[in-house]
Amino acid sequence: MTATLFPAGTRDSVTHLVLASELAPVAALIGSDDPALAVRAAATLMTRLLLTRLPGPGCRLLREDFSFTGTLAEGDEVVITAEVEAPSNPGVVHLYCAVRHADGSPILTGFAELSEPTERRGDLTGPFGTQPRRMLAALLARCAGRPPVPTAVAHPCDAESLRGALLAASHGLITPILVGPEARIRAAAEGMDLSAFEIVATPHSHASAEVAVRLVSEGRAAALMKGSLHTDELMGAALAREAGLRTERRVSHCFVMDAPLYPRPLIITDAAINIDPDLDAKADIIRNAIALAAAMGVELPRVALLSAVETVTAKMVSTLHAAALCKMADRGQITGALLDGPLAFDNAVSVAAAKAKGIVSAVAGRADVLVCPDIESGNMLAKQLALLGGAASAGIVLGLRVPMALTSRSDDANSRLASAALLRLVAG
Template sequence: MLTAAMHNVPFDQLEIGMEAARTRTLQAEDLFVFANSSGNVNPMHLPDEDGDGDGKPEAVAPGMWVASLISAVLGCDLPGPGTLYHSQTLRFLRQANAGDTLTVKVRLTAKAPDRLVSFDTWIETAAGERVLEGEAQVYAPEKPMSFAPEDLPGLTLQRHVHFDRLLSMAEPLPPIPTAVVAPEKPDALAGAILAAQHTLIHPILIGHAERIAEAAEEEGIDLAPYRIVDVRDHRLAAQEAVRMVLAREAAALMKGHLHTDILLSEVVKRDGGLRKGGRRLSHVFVMDVPGLDHLLMVTDAAINISPDLKVKADIVQNAIDLAHALGMAEPKVGVLSAVEVINPAIPSTLDAAALSKMAERGQITGGLVDGPLAMDNAINIGAAATKGIRSLVAGRAEILVAPNMESGNMLAKELTFLAHAEAGGVVMGAKCPIILTSRADDDQARLASCAVAALYADHVAGGAS
């Protein structure tokens, strides 16, 4: 965003031969912004698309985007604020692509009545090659003026580059055999099949065979490549899925169209369940928040309603274990409360302080844990500095631990529906990852959940957990 004051050169102060220049590096985000603002969605100009069928994205800058850089020099530098276009000619000499650094130059060549002035205009690469050239005629400002665009609104792109990275990490792995419980509705079945098409999972469909077939017909899905286990009761289907994991026929569970508590009640059974060394189950949302330069994990927002300190320790450890599988060597864990100071009247601040000390003493391992932290100073360095908080976690948290399920659920949904985050998630603490999807999830969220499960299963299989 521009913040420095700009000053113009009025018509009567302009002299033939005056020059001005600006340099700009073309970012992939610029191409998305231009596509949205102009409506030009030619795939040749989109960073992630192959527009000509040669097997790789072109990310060619639209000619009008390149030309618009000329208007920035004329409108901001010479003549500057108050300038209006009359005409512009353009001759395109070569392409510009995402990553190119472009220098825009203008030179005053003529002055005419009615404050009409002419400029030679050209744009060149860092190597000095001209991208375009032409002539601009503009109406120069009559009076001196300054302008400081301090209130110019910023833009946040709804890109999900972190989920794209997870998918690129997971897709080369062998698909994990996944027991999909009761995929008896189109959305539940389609999510599993989509993940199979991306080679994330190999689904074993457990449920009412006729209903699964009806869902497949509605979605136009060919079930021939997939094993179907006909179990016509949801609890029995969950039991069969757990048995498959114990027998190593499956390496993950995926919830279909059944109540979560039915599935998890079979998972946590003391005899024949999937408990892992007494560890408490917890849910972890893995979130790709536009504008944030790293993945954000939120826990627990789906299982433990009012966790005590012991349960919170398991929640934190589960999240750290998952973070390792996603490539975070030493994840930063912010334990949230309403305030960042210990207050005996607010029990969550006491739990947060205890969890921090437990991490220092090795009772929680693999991550940096700090709390209590309020939401602002957990994720914003400026807010942490204002409060005088000195911490390796404050302002940089990658895992947010909520005080209870209500606050965690609200936080995750606020990020999803207000900040346009994508959210995938899994249940941790069992002998295998458990993929919980919602009917509100879009394709990207479903794929992300399966990618997270695949990466964790591979992490465990490699002996790293």
């Protein structure tokens, strides 16, 4: 760590709405009757800012010396700041830390010492979560030690899709087989070294999809990754009966979103494949999402079945589906998660909103999974979180014999890297 990387006075902050789901082990502390326990949640928030943003991933916490002068209750809005002090020892970062209420009154103040991070940090002015810092770091950590998965990358003919595949390879997540027009792949690889990777040449995107799927069918690849082709091209090839990739379960897509003001990743489904799923399709969509959450380390995910209202009414099919799905969970037809619905979006992610409407639920305000009524609502929700809410995203297709990393063609290499991490986790 040098003064040129983090000069004294470098400052970072995040405004955070504290929810009862904050960092599962600490969830019970927020709103606790014991003030000493409640303020420990503030220390946890502070520590997470230090380890994920400033100094950043790869650092080690050496010492904390915090004083608690306030209380923290469920639903409070807090401002968390860290500022670099003048360094005294090489490789050590000294930071002044504070957690304050929105009105400026202090909850926590003090100092922390951390070792220098292993990654050089870039711009610190963007909102927390505009890049997949929290989610990507957690996914990569969970993938550590697992061997790479041979993966057919379909049509990586632009810089971002190719860079994403190579980044995934450099992190040991996949061994990519690049499938597409060789001249276009090499043209997109300006500044990238492709010498270590196999290229399977195809004439166009349709052929890229078919050949990528064939590599899986032949056992040469154990996963698929979408490049710069249309989603329906790759899905059409994967779902063809002769490909042999279909299972008895309905195929569905999950976005995993790292939203700045939400304390943990949100799985949003289905926003890319099933246009207007019926009850049976939604049951499989939920089962796929539960399997993904389990692969990510969420032992008992909270599944919110979204609608526009919280009451069951025959005028809205989504509320009838939600009620039936909850009963299916009660009867053991859907297992491994807590289900509740219908829930409006605000009640699914905000404890305060749920309380205001008198909703008593183990899921409301604490959702890990958001099940959308149809592809339109799901797609708009995911893209609003990404484009207006600064959320980072990853995408994966489940229900096939092998996982498929599937992102939008406009997604950057980091989103593709996070998607590859999901692929690696689901592959087992």
